[in-house]
Amino acid sequence: MPPKKKAAGKGRAPAKRQLAEEFPPGEVLIDTGKKSWKLGAPIGQGGFGLLYLAHENTAKPVGADAPYVIKVEPSDNGPLFSELKFYMRAAKPDLIQSWVKSHKLNVLGVPRYWGSGLHERGGKRYRFMVIDRLGTDLQKKFEECGRRFPRKLVLQLALRLVGVFISFFPLNGRVVSF
Numbered sequence: 263m264p265p266k267k268k269a270a271g272k273g274r275a276p277a278k279r280q281l282a283e284e285f286p287p288g289e290v291l292i293d294t295g296k297k298s299w300k301l302g303a304p305i306g307q308g309g310f311g312l313l314y315l316a317h318e319n320t321a322k323p324v325g326a327d328a329p330y331v332i333k334v335e336p337s338d339n340g341p342l343f344s345e346l347k348f349y350m351r352a353a354k355p356d357l358i359q360s361w362v363k364s365h366k367l368n369v370l371g372v373p374r375y376w377g378s379g380l381h382e383r384g385g386k387r388y389r390f391m392v393i394d395r396l397g398t399d400l401q402k403k404f405e406e407c408g409r410r411f412p413r414k415l416v417l418q419l420a421l422r423l424v425g426v427f428i429s430f431f432p433l434n435g436r437v438v439s440f
């Protein structure tokens with residue numbers, strides 16, 4: 263006897279989100295402001311998207327010193343859409359720049375938003391977002407430290423997080439709750 267089909271709706275698991283397939287280096291994406299961005303090598307993978315090195319100079323290959331990253335996801339995935347809305351509001355380059363200056367900081371630690379758009383490839387649509395390339399990430403540092411941070415570093419991180427989440431974001435378009 264064939265297995266019974268599950269009733270639609272009740273009891274169904276939510277549809278799985280797809281990870282974008284990997285694009286070859288050299289793919290050019292055009293954002294909503296008609297600016298072109300060239301992809302380099304992939305440098306990271308999140309829960310739902312792939313991240314690539316990127317450059318605004320589309321005339322030559324994107325090197326390892328690229329100043330931007332582009333996050334790409336299938337367009338019908340939700341997470342990048344939400345992340346994008348947040349970046350568009352809270353990570354405007356001039357907003358971050360003036361905050362850093364007025365608070366006498368060297369850096370805020372939040373990548374600036376430079377553009378976004380939709381890209382078609384092989385009959386599929388992808389959403390992308392261009393942000394600053396940052397250095398390493400906390401998870402990598404944590405692994406390097408043998409999964410144990412020194413107390414001083416934990417306190418420094420806490421101060422930085424408090425600065426960003428309690429002062430910058432609430433004043434610049436995002437409500438934070440703990």
Ligand SMILES: Nc1ncnc2c1ncn2[C@@H]1O[C@H](COP(=O)(O)OP(=O)(O)OP(=O)(O)O)[C@@H](O)[C@H]1O
Pocket residue numbers: 305306307308309310311313331333341373393394395396397399401
């Ligand atoms: N601005 C950046 N500069 C350099 N590397 C980055 C940047 N943003 C992300 N990465 C790299 O890409 C990886 C995945 O980033 P992403 O933000 O997608 O992670 P995530 O938050 O785990 O995923 P998701 O948001 O999809 O749940 C990071 O762990 C990091 O190594």
